Amino acid sequence: MRVAAGVFAPGHLGDLTQFLPFEMVDEVLAATRRTQQRVRLLPARVVVYLVLAGCLFAELGYGQVWRKLTAGLTGLDLTEPSSGTLREARQRLGSTPLRALFDLLRGPAVTTATHAVRWRGLLVTATDGTTMSVADAEAVRVRYHKQRGNHGGAGYPALRLSVLLTCGTRSIIDAVFAPLGTSELDQARSLARSLAAGMLLLADRNYAAADLIQTLAATRADLLIRCKNGRRLPVIRRYHDGSWLSTIGTVRVRVVDAEISVQTIDGVRTGSYRLITTLLDPRTHPASELVKLYHRRWEVETAYLEIKSSILGGRVLRARTPDGIDQEVYALLVVYQILRTAMTDATDSRPGTGPDRASFTTALNAARDQVTHAAGVLADTVIDLVGAIGRAVLAHLLPERRIRVKTRMIKRSNSKYQARGPNVDRRSYKATIAIDIITNTC
Structure with missing residues (x-):
C-alpha cells in the first residue's frame, strides 16, 4: 500500500489517481x-x-463514500468525520476547483487509432443535449425548475447539459449546463468556442437553424447536420454523386438526400434522411460515405447513457444547493473523462484494437474496486502504463461492432413497470443496410 502521508491518505481515487495526480x-x-x-x-x-469518489459510488452517502476511501488504509490512525463535517468541507471547497480540473482534462483523448477518431483527416465530433434531474429542494428550485407536463409537471427540477464529444474515444471536448430555460441551440452557440478548422461536427435536425449554422460555420469547422426532409432549399448546382449545392442563410451547403433500408428476418424498414454539409467537394467527400458517417452521431447518446445510467444508475443528483449542483456535475464530467482516458490508453497498448471495443462498465467497476483497496494510488518504480483498470478492459473487450437493430425501448429498462406492455419485441436482429442517394428532389 502506497498512499499519501498522514491526514492526506484518504485523498485518492485508486488507479485513477494516476490520471489526476x-x-x-x-x-x-x-x-x-x-x-x-x-x-x-x-x-x-x-x-x-x-467529491470525485462520490460519483463512482453514486448510490452511497458521503459517509459511506469516506469508508470506501479508507477501507484499504489499514494500520493508519484515521478519524471518521461526521456527515455534517463532510458537508461543511464540501461547501468550503465549492465548485470552482472542480470546474478548473475539468478545464484541464477536457479535450480529445490522444489515441494511435486515428481511424477511430478521424475521417479523411477531419476530427469527427458530435454534439447534443440531455436533461438531468436534480434534488427537489427549496434552494435548488430557485435556479432549476420542474418540466411542464400533466398533473403539475415532472417530479424533480432538471438541468440541461450539452457536450461536444470526440467520436471514437467518446472523450468530452467541452460541456455546458444550465436551467431548462436555456435551449440546446443556445448551449451549442457556447460550445462553438471549442470548434476549429480540421474538425467535423455531427448534429441532429434540431441544430439545422440558419443562424446557428452560420455561427458554427464561422469557427471554420465543417458541419454534417440532418435537417427536415421537407425543408425548401434552392438548387444551385447538381453533382454526379446525387448531392446538390444550396445555401442556408449566408452559408453554402451541400445537400444529400438518402433512402436507408434496413432488412432483418422481421422484414424491411425504410426511412429518408436529408443531410446538409459544408464539405462541398463530392470527389473528396462522397455522398454515400457522408450518410454512413452520420450514424456516428449516436456516440454522444451513448456517452449520456454511460453518465446517467452506468455512473448515476438513473439517480437524481444528490446536491441540494445550486453551487453543490455545479460541483457535482463538474465532478461527474471529470470522472467520466479520466475513465475514458484510461480506456483509450488500454486499447492503445494493443495495436489494432479500436477504442470502441473498451467496455465502460468494466472500467467503472474496476475503478471502484481499486478505490476500495486503495491500490495503484502512487506509481511504482516500474511505471505501469496500462494499470489495473486497463488490464480489466483488455480482458473483457467488446466484440467487433456488428450491424444490428433493436426496437427503441424505455431508457430505464430496469424498471419493474413495463411502460410499453409485455408484448413489445425487445430482441436484437442482425441487419443488412442499403443506402440509395435520391437525385430527383428539389
Whole structure:
C-alpha cells in the first residue's frame, strides 16, 4: 500500500489517481484559492477526491463514500468525520476547483487509432443535449425548475447539459449546463468556442437553424447536420454523386438526400434522411460515405447513457444547493473523462484494437474496486502504463461492432413497470443496410 502521508491518505481515487495526480489537484486548489490555511483533518485535496469518489459510488452517502476511501488504509490512525463535517468541507471547497480540473482534462483523448477518431483527416465530433434531474429542494428550485407536463409537471427540477464529444474515444471536448430555460441551440452557440478548422461536427435536425449554422460555420469547422426532409432549399448546382449545392442563410451547403433500408428476418424498414454539409467537394467527400458517417452521431447518446445510467444508475443528483449542483456535475464530467482516458490508453497498448471495443462498465467497476483497496494510488518504480483498470478492459473487450437493430425501448429498462406492455419485441436482429442517394428532389 502506497498512499499519501498522514491526514492526506484518504485523498485518492485508486488507479485513477494516476490520471489526476496530487500535484494537479494542489495546483488547481492554489490557483482557485481553495487551499486550507492550516492542515485540518479534512484537507482541501482530500475533499476534492471525496467529491470525485462520490460519483463512482453514486448510490452511497458521503459517509459511506469516506469508508470506501479508507477501507484499504489499514494500520493508519484515521478519524471518521461526521456527515455534517463532510458537508461543511464540501461547501468550503465549492465548485470552482472542480470546474478548473475539468478545464484541464477536457479535450480529445490522444489515441494511435486515428481511424477511430478521424475521417479523411477531419476530427469527427458530435454534439447534443440531455436533461438531468436534480434534488427537489427549496434552494435548488430557485435556479432549476420542474418540466411542464400533466398533473403539475415532472417530479424533480432538471438541468440541461450539452457536450461536444470526440467520436471514437467518446472523450468530452467541452460541456455546458444550465436551467431548462436555456435551449440546446443556445448551449451549442457556447460550445462553438471549442470548434476549429480540421474538425467535423455531427448534429441532429434540431441544430439545422440558419443562424446557428452560420455561427458554427464561422469557427471554420465543417458541419454534417440532418435537417427536415421537407425543408425548401434552392438548387444551385447538381453533382454526379446525387448531392446538390444550396445555401442556408449566408452559408453554402451541400445537400444529400438518402433512402436507408434496413432488412432483418422481421422484414424491411425504410426511412429518408436529408443531410446538409459544408464539405462541398463530392470527389473528396462522397455522398454515400457522408450518410454512413452520420450514424456516428449516436456516440454522444451513448456517452449520456454511460453518465446517467452506468455512473448515476438513473439517480437524481444528490446536491441540494445550486453551487453543490455545479460541483457535482463538474465532478461527474471529470470522472467520466479520466475513465475514458484510461480506456483509450488500454486499447492503445494493443495495436489494432479500436477504442470502441473498451467496455465502460468494466472500467467503472474496476475503478471502484481499486478505490476500495486503495491500490495503484502512487506509481511504482516500474511505471505501469496500462494499470489495473486497463488490464480489466483488455480482458473483457467488446466484440467487433456488428450491424444490428433493436426496437427503441424505455431508457430505464430496469424498471419493474413495463411502460410499453409485455408484448413489445425487445430482441436484437442482425441487419443488412442499403443506402440509395435520391437525385430527383428539389
